[in-house]
Amino acid sequence: MNGRVHKPNIGQEIPMTQTLLRIDASARHENSTSRSLADRVAERLRPAKTITRDLSEEVIPQLDAGWLHAMSTETDARSPEQHDRMALSDQLISEVQEADTLLIAMPIYNFSVPASLKSWFDMIARAGITFRYTENGPVGLLEGKRVILVIASGGTEVGSDIDFATPWLRHMLNFMGITDVQVVRSDLQNLDPEAAKARAEGDLAALAA
Template sequence: MNILQINSSARSTGAFSTQLANVLAEKLLASHAGSTLVLRDLAINPHPTLDEAALVALMTATEARSLEQATSVARSDTLIAELQAADTLIIAAPMYNFGITAQLKNWIDAITRAGVTFKYGANGPEGLLTDKQAYVVLTRGGVHRDTANDTIADYMRTILNFLGISKVEFIYAEGLNMGDEMQSKGISQARSEIELAVA
Protein backbone atom coordinates (compact mmCIF):
# COMPACT_ATOMS: atom_id res chain seq x y z
CA MET A 1 0.00 0.00 0.00
CA ASN A 2 1.41 3.39 -1.01
CA ILE A 3 -0.42 6.02 0.98
CA LEU A 4 -0.53 9.73 0.19
CA GLN A 5 -1.83 11.89 3.05
CA ILE A 6 -2.97 15.43 2.26
CA ASN A 7 -3.36 17.72 5.27
CA SER A 8 -5.39 20.78 4.35
CA SER A 9 -6.13 22.60 7.59
CA ALA A 10 -4.66 26.10 7.74
CA ARG A 11 -3.29 24.99 11.13
CA SER A 12 0.10 23.29 11.03
CA THR A 13 -0.38 22.21 14.65
CA GLY A 14 -3.45 21.22 16.63
CA ALA A 15 -5.72 20.45 13.66
CA PHE A 16 -8.23 17.69 14.38
CA SER A 17 -8.32 16.68 10.71
CA THR A 18 -4.55 16.14 10.75
CA GLN A 19 -4.71 14.17 14.02
CA LEU A 20 -7.45 11.90 12.69
CA ALA A 21 -5.77 11.47 9.30
CA ASN A 22 -2.61 10.48 11.20
CA VAL A 23 -4.57 7.86 13.17
CA LEU A 24 -5.99 6.45 9.94
CA ALA A 25 -2.58 6.41 8.24
CA GLU A 26 -0.97 4.66 11.23
CA LYS A 27 -3.67 2.01 11.28
CA LEU A 28 -3.39 1.38 7.54
CA LEU A 29 0.41 1.18 7.79
CA ALA A 30 0.17 -1.22 10.73
CA SER A 31 -2.25 -3.51 8.94
CA HIS A 32 -0.37 -3.63 5.61
CA ALA A 33 3.24 -4.71 5.99
CA GLY A 34 5.70 -2.93 3.69
CA SER A 35 3.41 0.05 3.09
CA THR A 36 4.77 3.54 2.52
CA LEU A 37 3.44 6.96 3.49
CA VAL A 38 4.02 10.27 1.73
CA LEU A 39 2.81 13.31 3.65
CA ARG A 40 1.84 16.55 1.93
CA ASP A 41 1.02 19.19 4.54
CA LEU A 42 -0.55 22.21 2.85
CA ALA A 43 -0.31 24.35 6.01
CA ILE A 44 3.47 23.96 6.03
CA ASN A 45 3.82 23.98 2.23
CA PRO A 46 0.76 25.71 0.77
CA HIS A 47 0.30 25.39 -2.97
CA PRO A 48 -0.32 28.70 -4.78
CA THR A 49 -3.71 29.68 -6.19
CA LEU A 50 -4.44 28.83 -9.82
CA ASP A 51 -4.20 32.45 -10.97
CA GLU A 52 -3.74 33.89 -14.46
CA ALA A 53 0.04 33.45 -14.47
CA ALA A 54 -0.30 29.79 -13.43
CA LEU A 55 -2.92 29.16 -16.12
CA VAL A 56 -0.84 30.83 -18.82
CA ALA A 57 2.18 28.76 -17.72
CA LEU A 58 0.16 25.57 -18.14
CA MET A 59 -1.07 26.61 -21.58
CA THR A 60 2.40 27.59 -22.81
CA ALA A 61 4.31 24.86 -24.70
CA THR A 62 7.00 23.24 -22.53
CA GLU A 63 9.91 24.52 -24.65
CA ALA A 64 8.53 28.08 -24.72
CA ARG A 65 8.07 28.46 -20.94
CA SER A 66 10.03 31.06 -19.00
CA LEU A 67 11.90 29.87 -15.90
CA GLU A 68 9.07 31.22 -13.75
CA GLN A 69 6.45 29.37 -15.82
CA ALA A 70 8.46 26.13 -15.80
CA THR A 71 8.79 26.39 -12.01
CA SER A 72 5.05 26.96 -11.66
CA VAL A 73 4.20 23.88 -13.77
CA ALA A 74 6.86 21.78 -12.03
CA ARG A 75 5.23 22.51 -8.66
CA SER A 76 1.95 20.99 -9.75
CA ASP A 77 3.76 18.18 -11.64
CA THR A 78 5.22 17.16 -8.27
CA LEU A 79 1.75 16.97 -6.68
CA ILE A 80 0.42 14.96 -9.63
CA ALA A 81 3.36 12.52 -9.47
CA GLU A 82 2.72 11.98 -5.74
CA LEU A 83 -0.90 11.20 -6.49
CA GLN A 84 -0.14 8.90 -9.42
CA ALA A 85 2.30 6.93 -7.26
CA ALA A 86 -0.26 6.40 -4.49
CA ASP A 87 -2.88 3.68 -4.35
CA THR A 88 -4.43 5.01 -1.16
CA LEU A 89 -5.29 8.63 -0.58
CA ILE A 90 -6.12 10.18 2.78
CA ILE A 91 -7.45 13.73 2.59
CA ALA A 92 -7.87 15.69 5.81
CA ALA A 93 -10.64 18.16 4.95
CA PRO A 94 -11.83 20.74 7.50
CA MET A 95 -14.95 22.82 6.85
CA TYR A 96 -14.26 26.54 6.46
CA ASN A 97 -17.29 28.71 5.74
CA PHE A 98 -19.30 25.72 4.50
CA GLY A 99 -16.64 24.73 2.00
CA ILE A 100 -13.24 23.10 1.81
CA THR A 101 -10.19 25.14 2.75
CA ALA A 102 -8.44 27.28 0.15
CA GLN A 103 -5.39 25.07 0.70
CA LEU A 104 -7.31 21.97 -0.39
CA LYS A 105 -8.93 23.77 -3.34
CA ASN A 106 -5.50 24.91 -4.53
CA TRP A 107 -4.25 21.31 -4.34
CA ILE A 108 -7.29 20.08 -6.30
CA ASP A 109 -6.77 22.79 -8.92
CA ALA A 110 -3.14 21.68 -9.22
CA ILE A 111 -3.78 17.97 -9.65
CA THR A 112 -6.82 18.21 -11.94
CA ARG A 113 -5.12 18.50 -15.31
CA ALA A 114 -6.62 17.66 -18.71
CA GLY A 115 -4.76 14.91 -20.53
CA VAL A 116 -2.95 13.87 -17.35
CA THR A 117 -5.43 13.09 -14.59
CA PHE A 118 -8.59 13.22 -16.73
CA LYS A 119 -9.44 13.45 -20.40
CA TYR A 120 -12.49 14.10 -22.52
CA GLY A 121 -13.33 11.32 -24.95
CA ALA A 122 -16.28 10.47 -27.19
CA ASN A 123 -18.23 9.37 -24.13
CA GLY A 124 -17.45 12.46 -22.07
CA PRO A 125 -14.92 12.88 -19.26
CA GLU A 126 -12.76 9.96 -18.23
CA GLY A 127 -10.75 9.88 -15.00
CA LEU A 128 -7.18 8.68 -15.43
CA LEU A 129 -6.44 7.99 -11.75
CA THR A 130 -7.82 4.49 -11.49
CA ASP A 131 -7.36 1.71 -8.90
CA LYS A 132 -7.15 4.04 -5.95
CA GLN A 133 -9.03 4.16 -2.67
CA ALA A 134 -9.67 7.53 -1.05
CA TYR A 135 -10.53 8.32 2.56
CA VAL A 136 -11.73 11.83 3.33
CA VAL A 137 -11.60 12.95 6.96
CA LEU A 138 -14.19 15.68 7.46
CA THR A 139 -13.87 17.97 10.48
CA ARG A 140 -16.28 20.69 11.40
CA GLY A 141 -17.20 22.94 14.28
CA GLY A 142 -20.93 22.28 13.86
CA VAL A 143 -23.05 19.31 12.86
CA HIS A 144 -23.94 19.16 9.15
CA ARG A 145 -23.81 15.52 8.12
CA ASP A 146 -26.55 14.58 5.62
CA THR A 147 -27.98 18.12 5.61
CA ALA A 148 -28.17 20.58 2.71
CA ASN A 149 -25.34 22.54 4.38
CA ASP A 150 -22.90 19.71 3.82
CA THR A 151 -21.76 20.29 0.27
CA ILE A 152 -18.22 19.12 1.00
CA ALA A 153 -18.90 15.37 0.93
CA ASP A 154 -20.74 15.65 -2.41
CA TYR A 155 -18.06 17.91 -3.86
CA MET A 156 -15.21 15.65 -2.77
CA ARG A 157 -16.97 12.57 -4.14
CA THR A 158 -17.67 14.38 -7.43
CA ILE A 159 -14.13 15.57 -8.03
CA LEU A 160 -12.54 12.26 -6.95
CA ASN A 161 -14.93 10.26 -9.15
CA PHE A 162 -14.24 12.67 -12.03
CA LEU A 163 -10.53 11.85 -11.69
CA GLY A 164 -11.26 8.13 -11.73
CA ILE A 165 -11.17 7.49 -7.98
CA SER A 166 -14.46 5.72 -7.46
CA LYS A 167 -13.82 4.20 -4.03
CA VAL A 168 -14.36 7.08 -1.61
CA GLU A 169 -15.05 6.71 2.12
CA PHE A 170 -15.84 9.53 4.51
CA ILE A 171 -14.95 9.84 8.17
CA TYR A 172 -16.87 12.50 10.06
CA ALA A 173 -15.77 14.46 13.12
CA GLU A 174 -18.50 16.98 13.89
CA GLY A 175 -19.52 19.34 16.67
CA LEU A 176 -15.89 20.13 17.39
CA ASN A 177 -16.61 23.73 18.43
CA MET A 178 -19.78 22.94 20.41
CA GLY A 179 -18.24 22.45 23.83
CA ASP A 180 -16.03 19.77 25.39
CA GLU A 181 -18.67 17.06 25.55
CA MET A 182 -19.70 17.42 21.89
CA GLN A 183 -16.07 17.64 20.87
CA SER A 184 -15.15 14.35 22.59
CA LYS A 185 -18.24 12.73 21.10
CA GLY A 186 -17.26 13.97 17.63
CA ILE A 187 -13.71 12.65 17.97
CA SER A 188 -14.87 9.26 19.34
CA GLN A 189 -17.35 8.93 16.48
CA ALA A 190 -14.59 9.63 13.95
CA ARG A 191 -12.28 7.12 15.64
CA SER A 192 -15.00 4.44 15.41
CA GLU A 193 -15.50 5.25 11.74
CA ILE A 194 -11.73 4.92 11.21
CA GLU A 195 -11.80 1.47 12.85
CA LEU A 196 -14.64 0.44 10.53
CA ALA A 197 -12.91 1.85 7.44
CA VAL A 198 -9.69 -0.02 8.22
CA ALA A 199 -11.51 -3.27 9.03
Template structure:
Protein backbone atom coordinates in the same frame (compact mmCIF):
# COMPACT_ATOMS: atom_id res chain seq x y z
CA UNK B 1 6.35 -3.25 -3.66
CA UNK B 2 5.45 -1.50 -0.39
CA UNK B 3 2.03 0.05 -0.08
CA UNK B 4 2.27 3.82 -0.56
CA UNK B 5 -0.02 6.25 1.27
CA UNK B 6 -0.22 9.93 0.36
CA UNK B 7 -1.18 11.89 3.47
CA UNK B 8 -2.64 15.34 2.82
CA UNK B 9 -3.27 17.63 5.78
CA UNK B 10 -5.15 20.88 5.20
CA UNK B 11 -5.96 22.16 8.69
CA UNK B 12 -4.40 25.53 9.45
CA UNK B 13 -3.81 24.23 12.97
CA UNK B 14 -0.92 21.87 13.59
CA UNK B 15 -1.79 21.46 17.28
CA UNK B 16 -5.26 20.55 18.46
CA UNK B 17 -6.55 19.70 14.97
CA UNK B 18 -9.23 17.00 14.93
CA UNK B 19 -8.70 16.23 11.24
CA UNK B 20 -4.95 15.75 11.79
CA UNK B 21 -5.61 13.48 14.78
CA UNK B 22 -8.03 11.41 12.71
CA UNK B 23 -5.50 11.20 9.89
CA UNK B 24 -2.92 9.95 12.41
CA UNK B 25 -5.38 7.28 13.52
CA UNK B 26 -6.15 6.23 9.95
CA UNK B 27 -2.47 5.88 9.10
CA UNK B 28 -1.91 3.81 12.23
CA UNK B 29 -4.78 1.57 11.13
CA UNK B 30 -3.65 1.15 7.51
CA UNK B 31 0.14 1.11 7.70
CA UNK B 32 2.82 -1.29 8.85
CA UNK B 33 6.61 -1.33 8.86
CA UNK B 34 6.74 -1.66 5.06
CA UNK B 35 4.33 1.18 4.26
CA UNK B 36 5.74 4.23 2.49
CA UNK B 37 4.16 7.50 3.62
CA UNK B 38 4.28 10.61 1.41
CA UNK B 39 3.46 13.62 3.62
CA UNK B 40 1.95 16.73 2.09
CA UNK B 41 1.06 19.45 4.59
CA UNK B 42 -0.88 22.33 3.05
CA UNK B 43 -0.99 24.49 6.20
CA UNK B 44 1.63 26.86 4.82
CA UNK B 45 -0.56 27.53 1.80
CA UNK B 46 -0.10 26.96 -1.90
CA UNK B 47 0.17 29.47 -4.74
CA UNK B 48 -3.04 30.40 -6.49
CA UNK B 49 -3.41 30.03 -10.23
CA UNK B 50 -2.16 32.95 -12.28
CA UNK B 51 -2.34 33.96 -15.93
CA UNK B 52 1.24 32.73 -16.38
CA UNK B 53 0.37 29.33 -14.87
CA UNK B 54 -2.70 28.96 -17.08
CA UNK B 55 -0.70 29.96 -20.14
CA UNK B 56 1.97 27.38 -19.32
CA UNK B 57 -0.62 24.68 -18.66
CA UNK B 58 -2.30 25.19 -22.02
CA UNK B 59 0.96 25.34 -23.97
CA UNK B 60 1.80 21.92 -25.48
CA UNK B 61 4.51 20.28 -23.37
CA UNK B 62 7.03 20.17 -26.22
CA UNK B 63 6.62 23.92 -26.78
CA UNK B 64 6.98 25.11 -23.18
CA UNK B 65 9.76 27.48 -22.26
CA UNK B 66 11.98 26.90 -19.24
CA UNK B 67 9.98 29.58 -17.42
CA UNK B 68 6.74 27.77 -18.21
CA UNK B 69 8.17 24.46 -16.99
CA UNK B 70 9.20 26.17 -13.78
CA UNK B 71 5.69 27.61 -13.48
CA UNK B 72 4.23 24.08 -13.56
CA UNK B 73 6.90 22.40 -11.41
CA UNK B 74 4.89 22.36 -8.18
CA UNK B 75 1.80 21.11 -9.98
CA UNK B 76 3.87 18.34 -11.59
CA UNK B 77 5.26 17.35 -8.18
CA UNK B 78 1.81 17.23 -6.58
CA UNK B 79 0.47 15.10 -9.43
CA UNK B 80 3.47 12.76 -9.17
CA UNK B 81 2.60 12.22 -5.49
CA UNK B 82 -0.96 11.29 -6.44
CA UNK B 83 0.21 8.89 -9.12
CA UNK B 84 2.72 7.24 -6.77
CA UNK B 85 0.10 6.57 -4.07
CA UNK B 86 -1.96 3.42 -3.66
CA UNK B 87 -4.07 5.07 -0.95
CA UNK B 88 -4.74 8.77 -0.39
CA UNK B 89 -5.74 10.06 3.05
CA UNK B 90 -7.05 13.62 3.13
CA UNK B 91 -7.62 15.61 6.30
CA UNK B 92 -10.59 17.91 5.73
CA UNK B 93 -11.62 20.49 8.31
CA UNK B 94 -14.77 22.31 7.26
CA UNK B 95 -14.24 26.07 7.13
CA UNK B 96 -17.34 28.22 6.60
CA UNK B 97 -19.22 25.30 5.03
CA UNK B 98 -16.45 24.62 2.51
CA UNK B 99 -12.88 23.47 2.01
CA UNK B 100 -9.86 25.24 3.46
CA UNK B 101 -8.44 27.59 0.83
CA UNK B 102 -5.18 25.62 0.74
CA UNK B 103 -7.01 22.41 -0.16
CA UNK B 104 -8.91 24.18 -2.94
CA UNK B 105 -5.57 25.53 -4.21
CA UNK B 106 -4.21 21.96 -4.19
CA UNK B 107 -7.19 20.82 -6.26
CA UNK B 108 -6.63 23.62 -8.77
CA UNK B 109 -3.00 22.57 -9.13
CA UNK B 110 -3.70 18.86 -9.68
CA UNK B 111 -6.84 19.05 -11.86
CA UNK B 112 -5.20 19.39 -15.27
CA UNK B 113 -6.80 18.48 -18.58
CA UNK B 114 -4.77 15.87 -20.40
CA UNK B 115 -2.85 14.96 -17.25
CA UNK B 116 -5.31 13.94 -14.52
CA UNK B 117 -8.48 14.01 -16.64
CA UNK B 118 -9.38 14.28 -20.29
CA UNK B 119 -12.38 15.14 -22.39
CA UNK B 120 -13.78 12.46 -24.68
CA UNK B 121 -16.79 12.18 -26.97
CA UNK B 122 -18.52 10.36 -24.11
CA UNK B 123 -17.69 13.12 -21.64
CA UNK B 124 -14.87 13.77 -19.18
CA UNK B 125 -12.75 10.82 -18.02
CA UNK B 126 -10.63 10.79 -14.88
CA UNK B 127 -7.10 9.42 -15.28
CA UNK B 128 -6.22 8.64 -11.64
CA UNK B 129 -8.34 5.53 -11.12
CA UNK B 130 -7.46 2.42 -9.16
CA UNK B 131 -6.67 4.18 -5.89
CA UNK B 132 -8.41 4.24 -2.53
CA UNK B 133 -9.23 7.57 -0.90
CA UNK B 134 -10.16 8.11 2.74
CA UNK B 135 -11.29 11.56 3.83
CA UNK B 136 -10.92 12.40 7.52
CA UNK B 137 -13.36 15.25 7.98
CA UNK B 138 -14.13 17.47 10.96
CA UNK B 139 -16.78 20.14 11.42
CA UNK B 140 -17.96 22.34 14.25
CA UNK B 141 -21.61 22.47 13.26
CA UNK B 142 -22.13 21.09 9.75
CA UNK B 143 -23.73 17.61 9.68
CA UNK B 144 -21.95 15.48 7.07
CA UNK B 145 -24.26 14.43 4.26
CA UNK B 146 -26.68 17.27 4.92
CA UNK B 147 -27.82 19.90 2.44
CA UNK B 148 -25.33 22.37 3.93
CA UNK B 149 -22.40 19.96 3.65
CA UNK B 150 -20.74 21.54 0.64
CA UNK B 151 -17.26 20.42 1.71
CA UNK B 152 -17.41 16.62 1.58
CA UNK B 153 -19.85 16.64 -1.34
CA UNK B 154 -17.60 18.89 -3.42
CA UNK B 155 -14.43 16.99 -2.52
CA UNK B 156 -16.05 13.66 -3.39
CA UNK B 157 -17.26 15.09 -6.70
CA UNK B 158 -13.92 16.53 -7.81
CA UNK B 159 -12.05 13.38 -6.76
CA UNK B 160 -14.47 11.34 -8.87
CA UNK B 161 -13.92 13.72 -11.78
CA UNK B 162 -10.22 12.82 -11.57
CA UNK B 163 -11.06 9.11 -11.57
CA UNK B 164 -10.81 8.63 -7.80
CA UNK B 165 -14.18 7.01 -7.22
CA UNK B 166 -13.31 4.68 -4.30
CA UNK B 167 -13.83 7.34 -1.63
CA UNK B 168 -14.71 6.80 2.03
CA UNK B 169 -15.68 9.87 4.04
CA UNK B 170 -15.54 9.53 7.79
CA UNK B 171 -15.04 11.97 10.56
CA UNK B 172 -16.32 13.96 13.46
CA UNK B 173 -19.13 16.34 12.63
CA UNK B 174 -20.99 18.83 14.85
CA UNK B 175 -18.07 18.95 17.29
CA UNK B 176 -19.45 22.17 18.78
CA UNK B 177 -22.66 20.34 19.70
CA UNK B 178 -21.32 17.11 21.23
CA UNK B 179 -17.58 16.65 20.79
CA UNK B 180 -17.36 13.44 22.83
CA UNK B 181 -20.03 11.67 20.77
CA UNK B 182 -18.61 12.97 17.48
CA UNK B 183 -15.10 11.78 18.29
CA UNK B 184 -16.28 8.41 19.54
CA UNK B 185 -18.21 7.82 16.32
CA UNK B 186 -15.25 8.90 14.20
CA UNK B 187 -12.81 6.67 16.10
CA UNK B 188 -15.17 3.71 15.73
CA UNK B 189 -15.42 4.35 11.97
CA UNK B 190 -11.62 4.41 11.64
CA UNK B 191 -11.32 1.18 13.63
CA UNK B 192 -13.75 -0.50 11.21
CA UNK B 193 -11.74 0.44 8.11
CA UNK B 194 -10.54 -2.60 6.16
CA UNK B 195 -6.77 -2.65 6.14
CA UNK B 196 -6.61 -3.55 2.44
CA UNK B 197 -8.59 -1.92 -0.34
Protein backbone atom coordinates in the same frame (compact mmCIF):
# COMPACT_ATOMS: atom_id res chain seq x y z
CA MET C 1 8.96 19.89 5.57
CA ASN C 2 6.69 19.12 2.63
CA GLY C 3 6.94 16.22 0.25
CA ARG C 4 8.65 14.21 2.97
CA VAL C 5 9.15 10.49 2.58
CA HIS C 6 9.08 8.24 5.64
CA LYS C 7 10.09 4.59 5.58
CA PRO C 8 9.30 2.06 8.30
CA ASN C 9 11.81 0.07 10.31
CA ILE C 10 13.24 -3.02 8.68
CA GLY C 11 11.19 -6.05 9.51
CA GLN C 12 7.85 -4.27 9.57
CA GLU C 13 5.03 -6.32 8.08
CA ILE C 14 4.34 -5.47 4.44
CA PRO C 15 1.02 -3.57 4.41
CA MET C 16 -1.77 -3.58 1.86
CA THR C 17 -1.17 0.13 1.30
CA GLN C 18 2.25 0.37 -0.30
CA THR C 19 2.42 4.11 -0.86
CA LEU C 20 0.32 6.58 1.11
CA LEU C 21 -0.04 10.23 0.16
CA ARG C 22 -1.16 12.20 3.21
CA ILE C 23 -2.57 15.70 2.78
CA ASP C 24 -3.19 17.81 5.90
CA ALA C 25 -5.23 20.98 5.40
CA SER C 26 -5.96 22.11 8.95
CA ALA C 27 -4.54 25.49 9.94
CA ARG C 28 -4.10 24.06 13.43
CA HIS C 29 -1.35 21.74 14.56
CA GLU C 30 -2.06 21.38 18.26
CA ASN C 31 -5.54 20.16 19.17
CA SER C 32 -6.38 19.43 15.54
CA THR C 33 -9.04 16.75 15.33
CA SER C 34 -8.44 16.00 11.66
CA ARG C 35 -4.69 15.58 12.21
CA SER C 36 -5.08 13.31 15.23
CA LEU C 37 -7.63 11.13 13.42
CA ALA C 38 -5.40 11.00 10.34
CA ASP C 39 -2.54 9.82 12.56
CA ARG C 40 -4.69 6.91 13.68
CA VAL C 41 -5.70 6.05 10.12
CA ALA C 42 -2.08 6.15 8.93
CA GLU C 43 -1.00 3.94 11.83
CA ARG C 44 -3.65 1.42 10.90
CA LEU C 45 -2.69 1.40 7.21
CA ARG C 46 1.04 0.89 7.97
CA PRO C 47 2.21 1.94 4.50
CA ALA C 48 5.63 0.98 3.24
CA LYS C 49 6.12 4.57 2.15
CA THR C 50 4.39 7.81 3.10
CA ILE C 51 4.53 11.07 1.19
CA THR C 52 3.27 14.04 3.19
CA ARG C 53 1.98 17.44 2.17
CA ASP C 54 1.12 19.83 4.98
CA LEU C 55 -0.81 22.64 3.33
CA SER C 56 -0.49 24.83 6.43
CA GLU C 57 3.28 24.92 5.93
CA GLU C 58 3.38 25.36 2.17
CA VAL C 59 1.59 28.00 0.15
CA ILE C 60 -0.01 26.43 -2.92
CA PRO C 61 -0.44 29.33 -5.36
CA GLN C 62 -3.82 30.15 -6.77
CA LEU C 63 -4.34 29.88 -10.49
CA ASP C 64 -3.55 33.01 -12.45
CA ALA C 65 -3.31 33.99 -16.12
CA GLY C 66 0.39 33.09 -16.36
CA TRP C 67 -0.16 29.60 -14.94
CA LEU C 68 -3.14 28.94 -17.19
CA HIS C 69 -1.17 30.07 -20.24
CA ALA C 70 1.75 27.82 -19.31
CA MET C 71 -0.60 24.89 -18.71
CA SER C 72 -2.27 25.31 -22.10
CA THR C 73 1.08 25.52 -23.92
CA GLU C 74 2.49 22.27 -25.30
CA THR C 75 5.28 20.96 -23.09
CA ASP C 76 7.95 21.20 -25.78
CA ALA C 77 6.92 24.76 -26.58
CA ARG C 78 7.05 26.10 -23.04
CA SER C 79 9.61 28.70 -22.10
CA PRO C 80 11.95 28.08 -19.14
CA GLU C 81 9.74 30.38 -17.07
CA GLN C 82 6.66 28.39 -18.03
CA HIS C 83 8.36 25.13 -17.08
CA ASP C 84 9.11 26.70 -13.70
CA ARG C 85 5.46 27.69 -13.34
CA MET C 86 4.36 24.10 -13.93
CA ALA C 87 6.98 22.43 -11.74
CA LEU C 88 4.92 22.32 -8.55
CA SER C 89 1.84 21.04 -10.37
CA ASP C 90 3.94 18.33 -12.01
CA GLN C 91 5.36 17.29 -8.63
CA LEU C 92 1.97 17.18 -6.91
CA ILE C 93 0.52 15.10 -9.74
CA SER C 94 3.50 12.75 -9.60
CA GLU C 95 2.85 12.16 -5.89
CA VAL C 96 -0.82 11.36 -6.54
CA GLN C 97 0.10 9.00 -9.38
CA GLU C 98 2.62 7.17 -7.19
CA ALA C 99 0.25 6.63 -4.28
CA ASP C 100 -2.24 3.80 -4.15
CA THR C 101 -3.99 5.38 -1.12
CA LEU C 102 -4.64 9.06 -0.42
CA LEU C 103 -5.39 10.26 3.11
CA ILE C 104 -6.89 13.76 3.03
CA ALA C 105 -7.43 15.32 6.45
CA MET C 106 -9.28 18.61 6.71
CA PRO C 107 -11.68 20.72 8.74
CA ILE C 108 -14.77 22.26 7.24
CA TYR C 109 -14.24 26.02 7.13
CA ASN C 110 -17.32 28.15 6.45
CA PHE C 111 -19.22 25.14 5.08
CA SER C 112 -16.55 24.24 2.52
CA VAL C 113 -12.96 23.06 2.08
CA PRO C 114 -9.97 25.12 3.22
CA ALA C 115 -8.68 27.42 0.47
CA SER C 116 -5.31 25.64 0.58
CA LEU C 117 -6.93 22.33 -0.31
CA LYS C 118 -8.90 23.92 -3.14
CA SER C 119 -5.59 25.24 -4.53
CA TRP C 120 -4.07 21.74 -4.26
CA PHE C 121 -6.92 20.29 -6.31
CA ASP C 122 -6.55 23.11 -8.85
CA MET C 123 -2.91 22.10 -9.29
CA ILE C 124 -3.61 18.41 -9.89
CA ALA C 125 -6.75 18.64 -12.07
CA ARG C 126 -5.15 18.83 -15.51
CA ALA C 127 -6.67 17.69 -18.79
CA GLY C 128 -4.70 14.94 -20.48
CA ILE C 129 -2.93 13.97 -17.26
CA THR C 130 -5.43 13.32 -14.48
CA PHE C 131 -8.51 13.39 -16.70
CA ARG C 132 -9.31 13.64 -20.39
CA TYR C 133 -12.22 14.78 -22.48
CA THR C 134 -13.97 12.30 -24.78
CA GLU C 135 -17.01 12.32 -27.04
CA ASN C 136 -18.96 10.92 -24.11
CA GLY C 137 -17.68 13.44 -21.59
CA PRO C 138 -14.68 13.62 -19.23
CA VAL C 139 -12.94 10.43 -18.10
CA GLY C 140 -10.74 10.23 -15.02
CA LEU C 141 -7.21 8.88 -15.38
CA LEU C 142 -6.43 8.10 -11.72
CA GLU C 143 -8.36 4.85 -11.47
CA GLY C 144 -7.49 2.11 -8.99
CA LYS C 145 -6.75 4.38 -6.04
CA ARG C 146 -8.38 4.59 -2.66
CA VAL C 147 -9.09 7.79 -0.74
CA ILE C 148 -9.84 8.20 2.94
CA LEU C 149 -11.31 11.58 3.83
CA VAL C 150 -10.91 12.64 7.45
CA ILE C 151 -13.30 15.52 8.07
CA ALA C 152 -13.79 17.57 11.24
CA SER C 153 -16.30 20.33 11.86
CA GLY C 154 -17.60 22.48 14.66
CA GLY C 155 -21.15 23.12 13.50
CA THR C 156 -21.61 21.57 10.07
CA GLU C 157 -23.05 18.08 9.81
CA VAL C 158 -21.19 16.01 7.23
CA GLY C 159 -23.60 15.06 4.45
CA SER C 160 -26.15 17.72 5.34
CA ASP C 161 -27.55 20.40 3.05
CA ILE C 162 -25.01 22.92 4.38
CA ASP C 163 -22.01 20.64 3.84
CA PHE C 164 -20.50 21.88 0.60
CA ALA C 165 -17.14 20.26 1.33
CA THR C 166 -17.77 16.51 1.25
CA PRO C 167 -19.85 16.41 -1.98
CA TRP C 168 -17.31 18.64 -3.72
CA LEU C 169 -14.42 16.41 -2.63
CA ARG C 170 -16.22 13.30 -3.87
CA HIS C 171 -17.04 15.00 -7.16
CA MET C 172 -13.46 16.11 -7.77
CA LEU C 173 -12.08 12.68 -6.92
CA ASN C 174 -14.67 10.91 -9.09
CA PHE C 175 -13.96 13.38 -11.91
CA MET C 176 -10.33 12.22 -11.87
CA GLY C 177 -11.27 8.55 -11.75
CA ILE C 178 -11.17 7.84 -8.00
CA THR C 179 -14.41 6.24 -6.86
CA ASP C 180 -13.24 4.28 -3.78
CA VAL C 181 -13.80 7.01 -1.18
CA GLN C 182 -14.35 6.43 2.53
CA VAL C 183 -15.11 9.07 5.15
CA VAL C 184 -14.05 9.32 8.79
CA ARG C 185 -15.88 12.24 10.36
CA SER C 186 -15.94 14.04 13.66
CA ASP C 187 -18.61 16.62 12.96
CA LEU C 188 -20.77 18.95 15.06
CA GLN C 189 -18.08 19.04 17.74
CA ASN C 190 -19.28 22.38 19.12
CA LEU C 191 -22.81 21.03 19.58
CA ASP C 192 -22.06 17.61 21.08
CA PRO C 193 -18.38 16.71 21.41
CA GLU C 194 -19.04 13.25 22.83
CA ALA C 195 -21.33 12.33 19.95
CA ALA C 196 -18.73 13.66 17.51
CA LYS C 197 -16.10 11.41 19.07
CA ALA C 198 -18.47 8.44 18.90
CA ARG C 199 -19.09 9.02 15.18
CA ALA C 200 -15.35 9.16 14.56
CA GLU C 201 -14.77 5.95 16.48
CA GLY C 202 -17.53 4.22 14.56
CA ASP C 203 -16.10 5.32 11.22
CA LEU C 204 -12.62 4.19 12.24
CA ALA C 205 -13.97 0.81 13.29
CA ALA C 206 -15.78 0.42 9.99
CA LEU C 207 -12.76 1.48 7.94
CA ALA C 208 -11.61 -1.33 5.69
CA ALA C 209 -8.06 -2.36 6.50
